[in-house]
């Protein structure tokens with residue numbers, strides 16, 4: 267294992283962490299450069315998979331990944347996709363919040379640091395996709411704290427990637443585009459580097475688009491082949507589905523190097539006493555066609571980000587490719603065609619984010635003070651308030667969203683707006699704060715609210731209140747409201763620290779993880795042999811009602827949820843192949859279904875399921 271000199275005077279215990287959908291990594295600054303801290307076995311990337319084995323031991327990493335097929339209900343992968351959701355996930359019969367599972371991954375990375383820093387406090391800069399909303403960022407911060415880190419800052423992944431790259435650059439003006447296509451998310455950012463100032467000018471993305479989608483698309487392709495040849499759909503068998511997923515990912519990797527791959531699955535299942543399997547070639551071209559709708563979407567989002575930064579493709583000096591899925595040759599070709607030059611390969615796409623997080627950590631600790639690198643970021647979403655608007659008949663309609671800080675505003679920043687009393691002698695107003703892009707507040711995320719009392723009596727519209735938002739690089743929003751005539755001011759701070767409700771959450775998470783720790787500490791060991799009847803659930807992902815009255819009811823409810831999850835997948839698959847109104851109807855339904863699943867809304871779900879079935883029928887027909 268590598269040893270690291272810690273007697274550098276500028277060295278402080280602060281690290282950068284990439285908590286990825288597929289892999290995670292931790293890095294620190296040594297001799298003015300970021301370095302990945304490897305595991306005791308020398309591995310630089312930790313697969314973000316958690317296994318709770320038959321002895322209730324927690325195993326994180328490659329062994330857990332290897333157990334995904336054999337022990338699906340004891341393993342959990344791609345937890346990042348669920349971060350910020352309130353529902354529990356069940357692993358090995360125990361319920362966890364998504365951040366609990368992420369905390370187990372981060373704890374494993376913390377172990378890598380023990381030989382360097384001992385057990386003492388370690389600060390961390392943790393990265394998230396630019397598109398993570400406030401809830402997801404808070405959940406990530408809680409995961410870090412549960413794992414025992416002092417979370418210094420949450421930064422955006424593309425910013426981190428640009429930092430990893432920007433460190434070695436001179437003072438000349440450069441426009442950089444970061445195209446980050448990972449396992450679960452796509453982010454694109456336009457960044458300007460000048461005189462050591464790294465300014466994020468715009469960012470865009472889709473938090474549900476990544477390599478996992480490509481794998482599932484290939485699973486569907488293989489399953490269709492099998493269905494045609496052997497009249498059985500292997501996706502209905504959970505174990506067969508898990509094997510196909512693994513074969514799909516490996517085939518995808520092969521197709522990044524070779525023009526053709528041969529798919530040879532083991533026996534997936536038995537059907538009418540006959541073994542079901544698939545042997546077929548697949549070409550890179552066929553695979554590219556399958557995933558083209560997603561690739562087109564990334565291209566459109568890239569154009570949107572360029573537009574938001576007021577730049578043309580020809581203004582971009584460097585294109586940075588980040589994330590494992592940028593190894594797909596078609597992605598590189600698309601970038602080459604759009605920008606007319608080769609993308610950068612200097613920083614390893616798998617490591618760039620962790621290395622950049624370490625650069626941010628080094629800037630904070632002073633270990634990189636000589637570089638004079640300064641970072642500004644952009645607000646990844648708009649923040650605003652709820653207002654009443656007159657419709658075209660003059661009726662007053664509440665619940666409209668008025669952004670105060672628009673998405674892509676350079677931060678830190680301060681913005682103001684003025685609102686007026688609605689009726690005569692109105693003596694107070696309520697400031698309700700939201701985050702999001704939708705015109706109606708109920709479609710956005712509420713961050714907080716407060717009252718401003720003491721407005722002097724006057725006619726409607728004569729008194730006004732100035733609402734001011736200040737947003738800083740740590741994602742902390744300060745909202746204040748001042749009655750213009752009296753100068754009386756009220757305000758609140760909405761921060762990514764722990765508020766009252768999340769303190770309770772945090773405590774209950776701690777108890778859950780401590781109970782686990784009593785069973786045993788996290789170990790990296792050989793995976794155990796699977797038990798026959800353990801092959802129950804794909805990846806062990808099952809969101810459950812917290813307290814169902816009866817077992818029967820519980821089963822019924824989880825059936826509805828499972829059905830909804832299945833239909834969301836079907837809709838996603840078919841929507842990606844459609845255009846126009848069908849596609850937007852499907853997307854809106856997916857949205858509603860996902861929200862209902864998160865709320866575990868078993869009463870509302872049946873209607874949505876009916877609607878979704880009709881739409882699927884219509885789209886397939």
Ligand code: AMP
Pocket residue numbers: 286287288289447448449450476477478515518519520522588589590591592593594615616
């Ligand atoms: P990340 O989230 O950046 O760790 O990226 C992980 C994603 O990259 C997963 O979906 C991987 O399957 C995918 N990936 C890794 N290597 C390759 C490759 N050679 N070709 C295509 N996809 C890859």
